[in-house]
Amino acid sequence: MKKPKNFFPRSVLRSFVDDIKKLVSTNEGRMIILEMIEDIPYELRNSLITNLGSFYEPELVDFFYLLKLEYGREFELICNRTLEKYSMAGIDTSPPQILNGKFFGAYASMTRQSGRIAVDVAWYTGKKQVQAECFYLTFNPDGIHSFFLVEGMSQRRYEADRKYLKDMVAISYEEACFLISRAYEYNVRNMSKPAPGRFLYNKYLQESTDFSCEWQRKLIEKLSIRLNPRQIVNSLFHAVKHQDLDYVSALLSAGVDRAGADKHLLQPGSILVEGGVSDAYGNHERVSIKAYAVTLEERQLLHHEYLVKLAKKMDRSWQIMYIENTQSKRVLSHADVNPFEKEISCRVYEIINLDLLFDILDKVDDIREVKELPYGMHMRIHCCEDDFTMPVSIMSDVLADLVINGEEFVIMSKDYNSILEFDRLLTRGINYPVLKIGEYEINILSAFRYLGGQYLRFEDILLQDEVDSIFEDGMRFISTRYLLKDRETVLKQINSLAKIGYRFSDDYDVFYQLEEDGEEGCFLAEYLVGLNWITLSTFGDRDMNRARRIFENKMYDCLEFDGLEIRKEGIFDILTAEIKKEYPDLEPFLKDIYLNKWYNSQLPTLHGMSPCEAYQTEEGTRLLWAMFKKIKDRNGKRCGPGPIAGIQLKEYIRKLEQKKHKNI
Structure with missing residues (x-):
């Protein structure tokens, strides 16, 4: 070896x-x-x-x-x-004693309505001293966001410090275990890494947290400030945005008919783009609220309207009694209610001194790296808007996005004053780290494309045709990346799911998972497995949610989520000349499963119809030929292999004709 x-x-x-x-x-x-x-x-x-x-x-x-x-x-x-x-070798290998103490007390902040909460737990360690274990918990993909501890703190100081913190309330050991475990479940569900320190806080995760829904609801009420009816409904949409299902359940408990919320807001794969109160009327005892939400489902925007009724309880706090989805309709791309058409301000700089720029960024509060880009990184400055007086949106808690992309630095914000304030920070002093080269307003959709690393330079956005798309046939190939912790166990899981596999080298394998039911050869997922990484790829968000749910089951200790990306080259990007020569049957196989998937997929470009359904109607046929024209035009412009390099226009048409004759 x-x-x-x-x-x-x-x-x-x-x-x-x-x-x-x-x-x-x-x-x-x-x-x-x-x-x-x-x-x-x-x-x-x-x-x-x-x-x-x-x-x-x-x-x-x-x-x-x-x-x-x-x-x-x-x-x-x-x-x-x-x-x-x-x-x-004769060395004593007895395990160490991590903590020898007795539970002393625990406190939590009254901020549960925001989806974030601070918890600290004290353990008596003798000699009138305690060890304080402090958590910052989030009920979103970050889960256990941060953790630190203080050893050797005196009992008197610990108790005195807690008296000065007016927004902290005492909680029991069981309540502390429940909160920490629930936050950790978000790490498990999203395959995200919790804060370091698990060797200490694992004791909370091992405790039983099987409590009734009523017990959980009372705990959430205990740790939340009182809200008025408008704030309650806006906080509901805030929780939906972050998939804080415990808080949603607490608001919609006590016999509330939640079918109106479940149908769209809580549907797997649905993303809340914007939502909140549009009108309210009532009195001191009862209030009716008209609310709206815009959701993104399989690349289609839907606008929903809701009627929410609230009433006061015995303790004089407000409670949702009824919620109904009164209307839902598709949002057209240039409609006034389309949130992605809203403009945001951008300022573009040329980077002169990268080290100096990083020194300045290190001094900015509430900044965090979102992800690495092909030629830089995307950072985000958050702001806390927890009063819930205004509707929530995908940008509601974002003060600014900062992007280092090659030799350019870009600031994006919906608030122009924030850009000016940041510009003053960059131009303070004698030496400037950047030089301003342009200022623009772009819509949110274009901004997200840039933040996703789709452009080498910011000004390339201006060349993008809004109606153009790299996915002319509607087949968007997306990948979830993971880091491997236990490669052997992961390969066993994949082999149980994907029956077709190819070994390209000793440390590089590809597997294809097909649907168990339905059309023969219908594609579900592709797995690319490297030495210490893996990608899971599917066509569209709905299949991705389903494939991840199956693949990630009981695999949290073996994988770590590392981000999402769009595979512009699609399912055919692995077909190098060497692989085609070594595996001559691979390209025909990929074409077959690709065309089967395309033929049976409901595509936004066909107004939600599949090619199979569209070919049977006059409107659908017109949309199909419009799609084929785009494919032909793009292939005519393409000098090298592109997003659908393995499929020619005639093969799409042949697929439709074959199925048509087969059904006659």
């Missing part, structure tokens, strides 16, 4: 070991060690941990147990192998 390459000099490893020995005896030190591990590039961590095992130091036993508790399966095999070596 080939010996793995050592990327770390012995002197660097020795220094790392010395740091571990100093820190590993305390929980605060263990948290610092985890930060050090997180700073190591993902692809080098296995090599680092393996090489650390060559140092036979008794203190490293606690380090390897720490990794097992924190990362689970990801490093379990390496750690177990190292601990076995230590045991054979």
